[in-house]
Amino acid sequence: MGLVPGESVSKYKSRGLFGALGGPTVGLVDDVHALLSKMMSNRFGEGEDPLTTKDAQRLMRLMPFQNLFYLYRINRLVTNKAALGLGLEDAG
Secondary structure, three states: OOOOOOOOOOOOOOOHHHHHOOHHHHHHHHHHHHHHHHHHHHHOOOOOOOOOOHHHHHHHHOOOOOOOOOOOHHHHHHHHHHHHOOOOOOOO
């Protein structure tokens, strides 16, 4: 239980079930699967939820050296601007 009632605080909150249980490699496979299935369902008109800037950030996490402390802020800014420029919805 976190400080706010009804919310749990965890560093694994952004990971899926398999990523939390299996570690980074399994989480990578889970992220790739989630992104590809969402992109394909939207491509064929079956998607209920559109691609968002959060999906662009998930894609960015797959790139090597994306989390270097001196590049992280600019990478995130460029990713969000590029995603919005491509017409993805802002996830906040």
